[in-house]
Amino acid sequence: MEKLVLTLLNKTSQATLSRISSASIINLLNDEVFITESDLILSIVPPRDAIATAQRISKAFANLVSQLPSAEAAAAAPQTPEPKQKIFIDLNAISPTTAFKISTFFPPSPSPSSSSSILFLDGGIIGPPPSFSPSTSTWILPSIPISGPIPLSSTTTTTTTTTPSHLTPHLLSTLNLRPLFSSSSSSTSPIGLASTLKISFASLTKGLTGLSILSISTAHRSGILSDLLDHLDTYSPNTNALLQKGVTAMPPKAYRWVDEMREIANGFEAAGWGESSSEEVNDDDDDDGFSNTNETPKKPDDDGTGTVDVEADQKSFEDIIPLLRSTSKIFQGIADVYKFVSEATVLGDEITENRKRGRDVWDVAECLKEGLERGKRVKK
Secondary structure (H helix, E strand, C coil): CCCCCEECCCCCCHHHHHHHHHCCCEECCCHHHHHHHCCEEEECCCHHHHHHHHHHHHHHHHHHHHCCCCHHHHHHCCCCCCCCCEEEEECCCCCHHHHHHHHCCCCCCCCCCCCCCEEEEEECCECCCCEEECCCCEEECCEEEEECCCCHHHHHCCCCCCCCCCCCHHHHHHHCEEECCCCCCCCCCCCCHHHHHHHHHHHHHHHHHHHHHHHHHHHHHCCCHHHHHHHHHHHCHHHHHHHHHHHHHCHHHHHHHHHHHHHHHHHHHHCCCCHHHHHHHHCCCCCCCCCCCCCCCEEECCCCCCEEECHHHHHHHHHHHHHHHHHCHHHHHHHHHHHHHHHHCHHHHCCHHHCCCCCCHHHHHHHHHHHHHHHHHHHC
């Protein structure tokens, strides 16, 4: 049977429409028709739209289910093969917390292969778009890690009764889908695992690009950008290569990265680096999480030959806890950097297929300078 790639686009740019046409992707305008004709649904939208997109699919699917015949009517009708269970994979740059929230829109079915539910999987896209290598005659693919409530390990070899038959080894290989499992268990693949990998990776790549924007802008406004680039080339050439590639590729994508940085901040906060984590430690009853007795606690000293007063250690730890409240804000700040780029500079007008500004580091820095100076005049 011929495999078709479908999409669901209503209001979109001409550039996007041209891309899907050139790739022979079929655009459907009706949600119910899209779901009916699809086996595997991949959500790839700006992070800010991830929740709304999942809700839209969930609502449309519920409408379809409500139109199914009753059990009695189905029993009386001629026997036909039950349709395959559909799969929804969220591949957006979201935090594990957001991924779990989205999973609640797709409640599990008592029957793993039931067509009256959609199986939700958490995922992400790591790496640049696919490209064909003429030298090796192979495609270079991004990695798509996935996790969720399904025995994905079985799909790497054979299909089991609990594994949707269209999530085949061939499909895993074609899309470079990579099932993830917790290091503590080879059979555990919780929702949020793939999103955790995605935000951990993006914090280093897009996070570095955000810092690079601040770096080159500051150096350029002081007239020493050439010196900065020379020193990077001499003393940290790998950093220089990442900077050059990152800031020049960034302009058309900056608007998407605003919410991605916020999702990274949320993910780090949930992992212990943030406001809620520090409050959780501090608000444990009335003793800030420490023993509230009249006796000063003791502990063995470093060589085990006696005891030492740990009051100083406790006070030191109490001083450190408030620092956690600001750590996740690092990426809130980087989100603001990308928001500035996309809304306060001409770089925000860039389109991938028709680049005009910011094609080299110097022009990126100049565009940033123009935006900052414009903002300074407005502030006055």
